[in-house]
Every structure is written in C-alpha cells, then in structure tokens.
Amino acid sequence: MKSHFALPLIFILGFGFYFAYAHKTITVEQYDIEVGWKEEPPLVGIQNAITFEFSQDEGNGVTTPVTNSFRDLEATVKSGSLTKTLEVLSDAKPGNYYTKIIPTKTGSLIIELKGTLNGVPVNQEIQIEDVESTDVLAFPLSGSSSGQDVSALKNAMSSLQRDVTEIKSKIGNVAGGDDIDLSKAYDFGVFGLALGTAGVILAVFAMVKRK
Incomplete structure (x- = not known):
C-alpha cells in the first residue's frame, strides 16, 4: 500500500515546490513576508492579484499568521520610474492579503513595503515574477x-x-x-x-x- 501513495505524494510535493518557487520571501526580524502572483505565469492584459502572506516565527519551527499587517504598512508597485500605491485587501485566511492588478506591459515589477509591522520598521523591495506575453499560453497564435x-x-x-x-x-x-x-x-x-x-x-x- 505504501508504494501506491508514494508517487502521488511526490507528485503533489513537486507541484507545491513549483508554485512556491515563483514567490519571494523576505525576513524582517521575527516576521516572514511572502509576496507573489496569485495566478502564474502573470500575463499582460489579464486581471491577476499580488498576494502577501505574513507570519511570525515563534521558534521550534512554529509560525503564526500576522493579522492587521497593513495597519501601519504601505505597499507600492514600481515599473521603471512609474509607481502606484496598492489597495491591499484582507483574505479570508488569516495573515494573507491581496491586491488586484491588470499588468499592462511585459517585464518585471517591484513591490515596495514601507512602514512598520507591529512596531518593527519595514523598508523592503521585492521583485516578483516577470509579466509575460499571452503568447506563452495562446493557441493558435x-x-x-x-x-x-x-x-x-x-x-x-x-x-x-x-x-x-x-x-x-x-x-x-x-x-x-x-x-x-x-x-x-x-x-x-x-x-x-x-x-x-x-x-x-x-x-x-x-x-x-x-x-
């Protein structure tokens, strides 16, 4: 019986690793902040969302979600010299947040987080996965x-x-x-x-x- 479940488990873990790979995680003192796209790959002209997950390291491998993370924190998206302040919404899952966005050009976007998180200063830039052309999924072209x-x-x-x-x-x-x-x-x-x-x-x- 064990052999029947081994392959699906590896398969599922493999996909989990793939999706997590495109997200970026930064650490600010005791807090971990994971940022990435909701739908991957992100495609130009297609509505998507940038997701945030905040967790606190309690030690011994235990983490807890951080609620009200954006109370004193501001998120900005940057494309070259252009910037836009993001309207961040709370997800149903504690510690998770998202902001809707329609990328209008291919290339890289940078998320900037500035402010404080429960009194801890935050001033970070995170480059998320590049926006791609719809040609990567379109058929026939x-x-x-x-x-x-x-x-x-x-x-x-x-x-x-x-x-x-x-x-x-x-x-x-x-x-x-x-x-x-x-x-x-x-x-x-x-x-x-x-x-x-x-x-x-x-x-x-x-x-x-x-x-």
Missing part, C-alpha cells in the same frame, strides 16, 4: 492568420499595380486614329481598377470584423 491575410492583401495590391502598368503600356503603343478615343479607354481602365481597389478595401473590413 492570432498572428498566424493575420500574417496570411496581410500576405494576401500584398499580393492583391501587386496585381493591381501590374494592371495599371499594363494599361499604360497598351495605351502608349496604340496609334491615335479617328475611331479610337484613348482618353475613354484609359477612363474605363481606371474605372475597372477602382472597382478592384474597392473590393480589396471591403476584404480588409471583412477581415477586421472577423477578428
């Missing part, structure tokens, strides 16, 4: 179909340009005569090309609407 559409439009425009060149060449080679009105012939040619261009434009609108 939207760029594949759009690339084909752009290629088709380029081919259509090239064909129209060849038609214009051909019409000009034919008109130039025709000798003027009483029974030939070159201006009308050219007008008809341009009219035909205009219809073709209108068709291409309608195709563009159709593709945009489809997406």
Whole structure:
C-alpha cells in the first residue's frame, strides 16, 4: 500500500515546490513576508492579484499568521520610474492579503513595503515574477492568420499595380486614329481598377470584423 501513495505524494510535493518557487520571501526580524502572483505565469492584459502572506516565527519551527499587517504598512508597485500605491485587501485566511492588478506591459515589477509591522520598521523591495506575453499560453497564435491575410492583401495590391502598368503600356503603343478615343479607354481602365481597389478595401473590413 505504501508504494501506491508514494508517487502521488511526490507528485503533489513537486507541484507545491513549483508554485512556491515563483514567490519571494523576505525576513524582517521575527516576521516572514511572502509576496507573489496569485495566478502564474502573470500575463499582460489579464486581471491577476499580488498576494502577501505574513507570519511570525515563534521558534521550534512554529509560525503564526500576522493579522492587521497593513495597519501601519504601505505597499507600492514600481515599473521603471512609474509607481502606484496598492489597495491591499484582507483574505479570508488569516495573515494573507491581496491586491488586484491588470499588468499592462511585459517585464518585471517591484513591490515596495514601507512602514512598520507591529512596531518593527519595514523598508523592503521585492521583485516578483516577470509579466509575460499571452503568447506563452495562446493557441493558435492570432498572428498566424493575420500574417496570411496581410500576405494576401500584398499580393492583391501587386496585381493591381501590374494592371495599371499594363494599361499604360497598351495605351502608349496604340496609334491615335479617328475611331479610337484613348482618353475613354484609359477612363474605363481606371474605372475597372477602382472597382478592384474597392473590393480589396471591403476584404480588409471583412477581415477586421472577423477578428
């Protein structure tokens, strides 16, 4: 019976290690503060949350959750030179907190904690997991179909340009005569090309609407 439970246990522990790995833990005197994303990997444009877990080391491997952690503590998120003060909410689980956020660009974010925690000064910066593009999970990639559409439009425009060149060449080679009105012939040619261009434009609108 032991062998039947050994593999699932290792499997579960392995996943637990994976998810904890992306979170960062700092220690401020007797307090441990763990910070990370609720959903990993964090994706640009997708609502997520930054989570905080506060615990106090009681010794002998015993820890207790810290309530009211943000009473005198402020959390700020930094992206380059831009900063934003976070509205931190209490989670149902004691010692756990979160703040909702929609990352708008890929790259790293830094969480800054300033203030006091039960009288202990806190002035820490924690770099959390980088925000990634939705391409890491997207399938099929939207760029594949759009690339084909752009290629088709380029081919259509090239064909129209060849038609214009051909019409000009034919008109130039025709000798003027009483029974030939070159201006009308050219007008008809341009009219035909205009219809073709209108068709291409309608195709563009159709593709945009489809997406």
